[in-house]
Amino acid sequence: MGRLTVRHLPATTSPAGILVAGAGPAGLALALQAHVHGAAVRIVDRRPQVFRPSRALIMHARTLEVLRPLGVTQALLARADTAPAVDLHLGGRVVRASLGDLALPDTAFPHLSLVRQMDVERVLTRALADRGISVERGTELAGVRDGRDGVMAVLRSPAEVEEACFGFVAGCDGPASTVRSQAGIGWHGRSYPVEVVLADVDHAGEFAGGAAQVGAGWAGLVFLFRLGERAAWRLLATRPVGPGPLPFGQLGPPVPAPELQALVDQAGMGARISGLAWSARVGLQHRVAGRFRCGRLFLAGDAAHAYSPATGQGMNAAIQDAANLGWKLAFAASQPAGSAVLLGSYDTERRPVARQVLAMTHPAFWGEAATGRLPSLLRGTLAPLAAPLVPVVLGRRRLVAEAIRVLSQLRVSYRGSPLSIEGTP
Numbered sequence: 001m002g003r004l005t006v007r008h009l010p011a012t013t014s015p016a017g018i019l020v021a022g023a024g025p026a027g028l029a030l031a032l033q034a035h036v037h038g039a040a041v042r043i044v045d046r047r048p049q050v051f052r053p054s055r056a057l058i059m060h061a062r063t064l065e066v067l068r069p070l071g072v073t074q075a076l077l078a079r080a081d082t083a084p085a086v087d088l089h090l091g092g093r094v095v096r097a098s099l100g101d102l103a104l105p106d107t108a109f110p111h112l113s114l115v116r117q118m119d120v121e122r123v124l125t126r127a128l129a130d131r132g133i134s135v136e137r138g139t140e141l142a143g144v145r146d147g148r149d150g151v152m153a154v155l156r157s158p159a160e161v162e163e164a165c166f167g168f169v170a171g172c173d174g175p176a177s178t179v180r181s182q183a184g185i186g187w188h189g190r191s192y193p194v195e196v197v198l199a200d201v202d203h204a205g206e207f208a209g210g211a212a213q214v215g216a217g218w219a220g221l222v223f224l225f226r227l228g229e230r231a232a233w234r235l236l237a238t239r240p241v242g243p244g245p246l247p248f249g250q251l252g253p254p255v256p257a258p259e260l261q262a263l264v265d266q267a268g269m270g271a272r273i274s275g276l277a278w279s280a281r282v283g284l285q286h287r288v289a290g291r292f293r294c295g296r297l298f299l300a301g302d303a304a305h306a307y308s309p310a311t312g313q314g315m316n317a318a319i320q321d322a323a324n325l326g327w328k329l330a331f332a333a334s335q336p337a338g339s340a341v342l343l344g345s346y347d348t349e350r351r352p353v354a355r356q357v358l359a360m361t362h363p364a365f366w367g368e369a370a371t372g373r374l375p376s377l378l379r380g381t382l383a384p385l386a387a388p389l390v391p392v393v394l395g396r397r398r399l400v401a402e403a404i405r406v407l408s409q410l411r412v413s414y415r416g417s418p419l420s421i422e423g424t425p
Contacts, residue, residue, distance in 0.1 A: 017039070017040040017041065017042060017166050017167055017333070018031075018034050018039050018040065018041050018042070018166060018167060018168050018169075018170065018329050018330070018333060019042050019043075019044070019141075019151070019153055019164075019166040019168070019169045019170070020034075020041060020042070020043040020044070020169075020170045020172060021043075021044060021045075021141040021144075021169065021170065021171050021172060021173040021178065021179055022044075022045060022171070022172035022173040022174060022301070022303070023043055023044070023045035023047075023121070023125070023135045023137070023172075024045075024117075024121065024172060024174070024301060024302070024318070025056070025117060025120050025121060025124065025301065025315045025318050025319050025322075026172040026300045026301025026302070026303075026318035026319060026321055026322045027043055027045070027170070027172035027173075027300075027301070027322070028043070028121060028124035028125060028128065028135075028322075029067065029070075029124055029318075029319045029322035029323060029326070030170050030172060030300060030321075030322035030325060030326045030329075031043040031128060031133060031326070032070050032072075032124060032127055032128055032131075032326070033070060033322060033323055033325075033326025033327055033330075034326040034327070034329050034330045034333075035128070035131055035133060035330075036069075036070055036131075036326075036327075036330075037326065037327045037330035037331065038330055038334060039329060039330035039333050039334070040333075041133060042133075042136070042166075043128070043133065043135050043136065044135070044136045044137075044139040044140070044141060044155060045135055045136070045137050045138075045139070046138070046139070046140035046141075046173075047137060047138070048137055048138035049137070050121075050125075050137070052118070052251075053118075053198065053200070053229060053230075053251065053278065053280070054116040054117035054118045054119075054227070054229065054234075055117060055198065055282065055309075055314075056116075056117040056120075056312065056314055056315035056316075057114055057115070057116060057117070057225055057227055057234065057236075057312070058112065058113070058114060058115075058312030058315075058316070059076065059080065059113040059114075059115050059120070059315070059316060060112070060113075060312070060316045060407065060408035060409060061104065061107045061109040061110070061111070061404075061405075061408040061410060062107075062316070062320060062408050062409040062410050062412065063315075063316040063319050063320060063408075063409075064076070064077075064108075064109040064113065065107060065108070065109065066319065066320055066323035066324075067319065067323070068108070070127065071127065072123050072124060072127050073109075075123045075126070075127075076113075076115060076119070076120060076123050077113065079115055079116075079119040079123070080113040080114060080115035080119075081113065081114040081115070081227075082100060082109075082111045082112075082113050083098070083099075083100025083101065083111060084098075084099045084100060084112060084113075084114045084211075084212055085097070085098050085099070085100075085209060085211035085212070086098075086099060086211060086212045086213075086214055087207060087211045087212070087213050087214070088214050088216070088387075088390065089213065089214065089215040089216065089267060089268050089269050089270075090216055090383050090384045090386075090387040090390070091268065091383075091384025091385075091387060092268070092384070093384065093387040093388075095387055095390045095391060095394075096211065097390070097394050098394075099111065099112040099404075100112070102397070102400065102401045102404055103397040103398055103400070103401040104401050104404065104405060104410075106405075106410065107408075107410060110401075112404065112408075114212070114225060114227060115227075116227050116229065117315055118229060120315065136155075136157075138157055138158060139155050139156070139157040140155070140156045140157070141153060141154070141155060141169075141171075141173060141178050141179070142154045142155065142156040142161070142178070143178070143182065144169055144178065144179055144182050144183075144297065145182070146183070146294065146295040146296050146297055149165065150165040150166055150167055150296070151165065151166045151167070151168065151169045151296045151297065152164075152165055153165075153166060153169060166296075167296065167329075167332075167333045167336075168296045168297075168298065168329050168332070168333065169296065169297050169298070170298045170299075170300055170325065170329065171183075171297065171298065171299045171300070171303045172299075172300050172301045172302075172303055172318070172322070173303050174249040174301075174302045174303055175248040175249035175285070175287075175302050175303070175306050176247070176248070176249060177299065177302075177303035179297055179298075179299060179303060180289055180299055180303050180304075182297075183294040183295075183297045183299075184294070185289050185290050185291055185294055185299065186289065186290030186291075187287050187289060187290070188287055188288055188289075188290060189285060189286045189287030189288060189306070189358075190285065190286065190287070191248070191283065191284065191285040192241075192283075192284040192285060192286065192308065192365070192369075193240060193241055193371075194220070194238050194239065194240060194241060194284060194365075194369045194370070194371070195238070195239060195240070195241045195242060195246060195252075195281050195282060195283055195284060196236060196237070196238055196281070196282040196284060196309060197235070197236070197237045197238070197239060197255050197259075197260065197263065197279065197280075197281060197282075198234070198235065198236055198251070198279065198280050198282060199234070199235040199255065199260055199276060199277075199278065199279035199280070200228040200229055200230045200231040200233070200234055200235070200276075200277040200278055200279075201228070201231050201232075201233050201235050201260065201273050201274075201275060201276050201277070202231045202232050202233065202273070202274050202275035202277075203224075203233060203271040203272055203273050203274055203275075204271070204272045204274045205271065205272070207224075207271075210226045212224065212225050212226070213269055213271070215264070215267025215268055215269040216267065216268075216379045216380070216383045216384075217266040217267040217268060217379060217380060218266065218376045218379060218380035219238075219239060219263070219266050219371065219376070220237060220238035220239060220267075220368065220369045220371070220379070221237070221238060221267070221368045221369065221379070222235070222236070222237040222263050222264055222266075222267035222269060223235070223236040223237070224236075224264075224269070224271065228277070230277035230278055231275055231276070231277040235260060235263075235264075235279075236309070237260075237263040237264075237267075238368065238369035239263065240371055241283070242281060245283075246281055246282065246283030247283065248283050248284075248285050248306065249302060249306075250282075251280035251281075251282060252280055252281035252282060252283065253280070253281055254278065254279045254280060254281075255279040255280070255281060256279075257273055257276045257279075260273055260276065260279065261273050284306075284308055284309070285306045286306060286307060286308060286358055286361070286362055287305065287306045288304070288305045288306075288351070288354045288355055288358060289303070289304045289305065289351075291347055291351065292304050292321075292346060292347040292350055292351050293343065293344070293346060293347045298325060298329070298346065300318065300321035300322055300325055301317070301318030301319075301321055301322070302314065302318060304321060304350075304351075304354065305317065305354040305357070305358065307357060307358060307361045308361050308362065308364075308365035308368075308369070309365070310361045310364035310365040310368050310369075311360065311361055311364055311407050312407075313357050313360075313361055313407075316408075316409065317353070317354065317357055317409075320350075320353075320409065320412075321350050324346060324349060324350055325346050325350075328342050328343060328345070328346055329343075341418050341419070342419070344418065345414075345417050345418055345419050348416070348417055348418060349414045349417050353409070353412055356412075357409075360406075360407075367379075
């Protein structure tokens, strides 16, 4: 075995540099936001490989809005389906819903966008590379300590162990966050008794127009999106937690094809799986960190909050955290004096939003995936009976737009923030 080199550096990029731990959507967006505002940034990720199957597939309008100043929205939209159609399988009835060109005059992105997390990460990684910042893959944040003169971080790669000092560290390192753990920040909530099944599959036949498919059954909802990475379709379904522990934030063991077919059948989708490229079980939890900041240590994305997949909030909330925090760290790094209120506003603004999102996603996931008698009755019996009313509801454009506005976080404001003032134009 080769010997590890240990380097002790007083500072890595600059005395006020920012270390971002984790190169998912939150970390990449935060690094880009901070760099655009003039900060020296370094971003590391423990994963040696770029590819990982996407768990997030939806981007909301508010997320596109906060990314727009960074010059990446056109590249994202080029990879997205911005006029998605969805076929709802309710008993023996199929109802088509269109989620493009919504009545949202208050945003430049009046649509729901289906885009793979993998593509979002590629666009953000390329934007960083164009600015001379590369992700240091295979480098793990092994330890972090906030001191008088800065944050001491221990970075471990296969070649060396490096100790360096930074002005700030942003923990975007997932549910098992090293930054959160070493900062002693609580992680409040619990696990769900339901797991998600993910798979890339092919199926015999073809759905009309390649529309997304949603089937409601007694056991839960089943989704099929034409966004597969190793096969044409991505399958997402819920079911009671199976045997064996599942690490949160990581893909678990594969799911056999007969079990996937059983999920599709119970949802009444009428599809026969003809090929299986990969599959995995994913454990779920609902938690919010006790605080999003401890001194010079900050949390964003899955390190700060964990939601169910209902309404597609995870990646969107993570990027919105990053957009809020990135410029504040950049300004504080350049002018430390008088930055206390600025840095404190991040927790004041974003943690209440995290609790609001949890309050929205938790009951939504109960209706989507809970296996008790009442939610099963709602999905398996009442939803098919209500199928004739769905086109009437969807025809109320303003009603649909308002629902999308809430889901997209367009109603979020920071009026109570210490940075906000009341005034007249």
